[in-house]
Amino acid sequence: MTAQLCGLWLDSLAGTLTGESLHRLSSRHCPPSASLTVARQSTSSSSIQIVGGGFYGNERSKLSSTLESVPEEFDWIDLEADLYHWTKTLRPVQWYPGHVAKTEKELKDQLKLMDVVIEVRDARIPMSTSHPQMDSWLGNRKRIIVLNREDMISTADRNTWASYYARQGTRVVFSNGKLGMGTLKLSRLAKSLAGGVNEKRRAKGLLPRPVRAGIVGYPNVGKSSLINRLLKRRMCPAAPRPGVTRELKWVRFGTDLEFLDSPGIIPMRINDQSAAIKLAICDDIGERSYDVSDVAAILVQMLSRLPTVGNKALHDRYKIDTDGRVGQIFVQKLALQLFNGDSHQAAFRILSDFRKGRFGWVALERPPK
Ligand SMILES: Nc1nc2c(ncn2[C@@H]2O[C@H](COP(=O)(O)OP(=O)(O)OP(=O)(O)O)[C@@H](O)[C@H]2O)c(=O)[nH]1
Numbered sequence: 001m002t003a004q005l006c007g008l009w010l011d012s013l014a015g016t017l018t019g020e021s022l023h024r025l026s027s028r029h030c031p032p033s034a035s036l037t038v039a040r041q042s043t044s045s046s047s048i049q050i051v052g053g054g055f056y057g058n059e060r061s062k063l064s065s066t067l068e069s070v071p072e073e074f075d076w077i078d079l080e081a082d083l084y085h086w087t088k089t090l091r092p093v094q095w096y097p098g099h100v101a102k103t104e105k106e107l108k109d110q111l112k113l114m115d116v117v118i119e120v121r122d123a124r125i126p127m128s129t130s131h132p133q134m135d136s137w138l139g140n141r142k143r144i145i146v147l148n149r150e151d152m153i154s155t156a157d158r159n160t161w162a163s164y165y166a167r168q169g170t171r172v173v174f175s176n177g178k179l180g181m182g183t184l185k186l187s188r189l190a191k192s193l194a195g196g197v198n199e200k201r202r203a204k205g206l207l208p209r210p211v212r213a214g215i216v217g218y219p220n221v222g223k224s225s226l227i228n229r230l231l232k233r234r235m236c237p238a239a240p241r242p243g244v245t246r247e248l249k250w251v252r253f254g255t256d257l258e259f260l261d262s263p264g265i266i267p268m269r270i271n272d273q274s275a276a277i278k279l280a281i282c283d284d285i286g287e288r289s290y291d292v293s294d295v296a297a298i299l300v301q302m303l304s305r306l307p308t309v310g311n312k313a314l315h316d317r318y319k320i321d322t323d324g325r326v327g328q329i330f331v332q333k334l335a336l337q338l339f340n341g342d343s344h345q346a347a348f349r350i351l352s353d354f355r356k357g358r359f360g361w362v363a364l365e366r367p368p369k
């Protein structure tokens with residue numbers, strides 16, 4: 001892929017950024033007349049079936065007042081550009097475990113049999129948990145995007161994403177796979193989208209059959225939990241680490257819906273290293289694939305810039321001053337302070353605090369403007 005950004009040809013940059021990341025960088029750093037050329041298949045959002053969208057509580061007026069209360073001066077595009085530079089010097093994060101390699105082909109074959117596909121993403125990082133090949137696998141198949149872990153982002157984050165998908169005409173369901181919010185809406189939507197299947201069968205004199213819904217997505221985003229909440233039974237193993245589901249599994253919901261639970265899938269090679277680091281921060285990729293200290297250091301640098309967190313929240317929690325520029329120093333100071341100099345433990349503490357919402361619930365991505 002080649003990209004022209006503000007008149008510069010940045011092949012290396014383009015190679016590591018998704019279409020959406022490039023769009024964000026270009027819209028910020030290029031004057032309106034500057035051109036951006038992306039010769040690669042765009043990310044999934046552009047070709048998703050248009051079926052509507054909605055705001056939390058269906059209140060647009062509420063949305064504008066919520067957004068007004070957020071400091072809008074903060075520039076997510078600058079953060080994305082910084083992140084790109086920070087990750088350039090790190091060992092690349094790659095994770096493609098054997099069970100994914102083994103089941104990917106089987107899943108692709110099964111997807112052809114689906115009436116509707118439910119693509120689950122992590123609401124904290126909806127772009128980084130969008131599989132670059134999903135569009136080509138699904139073709140024209142009906143798709144619902146689920147932003148799971150809705151409890152782990154702020155209302156402002158949620159409304160911004162809802163507004164983005166509404167503008168795209170994309171149906172998105174926000175859910176909480178732990179407590180079950182959004183799951184009923186999801187099953188109703190899946191049935192209504194795939195309703196035509198049985199009409200066609202009846203017209204042919206065939207008996208109706210259950211609608212088949214495939215649940216796909218990155219590791220640890222909450223696919224199995226969503227199914228369990230819907231069924232109100234623990235039918236699919238779920239646990240707080242990536243790579244729990246290792247095989248495809250069909251489960252029946254009532255008499256008219258069947259779900260296929262699938263192992264988290266991830267590209268064989270992750271080109272976008274900013275996305276890879278975010279996957280690591282959110283625990284959506286195997287821990288052995290990354291250096292915990294590097295990832296925690298970048299998280300510190302990101303949190304320090306986020307308006308709803310900032311240096312003060314870091315200081316309040318760890319009593320360590322930082323200007324947020326060198327996250328590694330922060331990790332080392334915390335290691336000396338609490339862990340006898342063990343920076344691995346200190347890094348793990350920072351990551352785990354973020355994952356538990358100790359800095360507040362914040363998304364690490366915002367949609368392109
Ligand atoms: N806070 C919160 N936790 C969730 C949510 N959904 C799932 N979880 C938790 O996240 C962890 C992972 O959930 P799983 O359902 O195993 O995720 P998965 O996508 O099936 O993971 P793999 O099978 O490894 O690909 C579990 O500990 C769940 O309890 C959610 O919406 N909010």
Ligand SMILES: [Mg+2]
Pocket residue numbers: 223224225237238244245262263264
């Ligand atoms: Mg699972």
